[in-house]
Amino acid sequence: MAISSAAQQGDDRYSDLPSAVARREYRAGKYGSTAGVAPGYVQGNLVILPEAQASAFHRFCQLNPKPCPIIGMSDVGNPSIPALGLDLDIRTDIPQYVVWKDGEAIDRPYEVAKYWRDDLVSFVIGCSYSFEEAMMADDLPIRHIEQDVLVPMYRTNIACKSAGPFAGPMVVSMRPLKPADAIRAVQITSRFPAVHGAPVHLGLPQSIGIKDINKPDYGDAVHINDDEIPVFWACGVTPQAVIAAARVPFAITHAPGVMLVTDLKNKHLAVL
Template sequence: MEQPISTERGFATGAEARRAVREGRLSCQTSSLAPGFVQGNLVILPQDLASDFLRFCQRNPKPCPIIGMTEPGDPRLPDLGADLDLRTDLPRYRVWRDGELVDEPADILSHWRGDLVGFVIGCSFSFEEALIADGLEVRNVAAGVNVSMFRTSIPCAPAGRFAGPMVVTMRPFSPADAIRAIQITSRFPAVHGAPVHIGLPEQIGIADLGKPDYGDPVEMRDGELPVFWACGVTPQAVIAAARPPFAITHAPGAMLVTDLKNSRLSIL
């Protein structure tokens, strides 16, 4: 179930945003939350599945670009934030058993185990800042809603027991702005890079842009094209398909805000 969006959104740093999460002052959607700071998707798996998932990410770098990975049993990633704790620092989590969603807690302290390995995966919220800085309207940000996300018919390359469909985010642009969006996001491969598809959503298995599988619908205006980027929610579709005994993810749109600056991810 989608959680309400916090009205407190003006954070100067990633550390301030994480503090607000821990103190219960922030719930769910984090797009544009702490401008300038990298956000990440989360996947946590038992150690005996971690190597398969790592290979899955390596074979599918568009939807699953890894920006951080923990040691078994350690919830901290000092390279992404000195005080960062994967158990408490996301607004909402999802707990999975045998591929079924069983809980959506505000923290995972009671679910944490000594054999768990955390993966932080790049998020397209990071390149939204660059789009906006170039004068492009990012519709979900302008409307104050979560980005639209869709399961597609695009298969991911399998690895071990992990296989399933790619999930994409969608943002509408005029044709001219879509070209510019491709140019801008191509500079950010660590947060999904260039789009994987433009227009004709039915060609990638999307029947209705008004009914996203995750997130919120956004307005499509006359003359606009839907532009689709690979999405870090892909592991959740893969977990549902692969049915591992236990997994934890972020709730879609409820990201980990790090201390890493977005500018460090640009290749130009």
């Protein structure tokens, strides 16, 4: 998953990559869902933790690869991850962040430079926005994009495997599909394990602890037609539910629905 040779060589063409343009816009203060932004480029969820908790969280991700597939990780104290983008700055390049203290969200800023510390480690986790491109290429509907809202996300009763202080429920994202389309979606997304892979559940939301499909815990509700079923994928917002459950002393994450746009290509994630 190497970045382009133009980027590696410092070529001016690198600054024109759609992903680099998107990051500059967010750095300048643009806000909005990143769904459908920079088509062809991988997006990621973000978790930033002190080095003291980083090893346990890394182990948590290894034990829970469906909701937490790591696609990038920073050196301690370094706000850049060159493998994901030469100009990338973790502190500024996401539309909105959430700052956590003792498991409580205390701020939702548009940049986190003032919170940055020399002991912080950043994890970038694969996002389902990447496999949506493959679904749309096969003419499958993506309702939250059609309605121009954030994808609906729900806490479930599916317990993640614990590692150190990190334990809690899996969060899932939902896309309504006709049954035949759901089968096709399973086939398509199974090829993308680095961005959550195949669904973890189809239909019957109550059986995974979702009481009201019209009231997501994160994101926005979307319309479900009578001939459709809800299809649920493991979601990279899971660490936020775990951070809250574990009452982690300090953490920074992306705000649900707005991601880090990287220079990795979606096509390079597919397993043939």
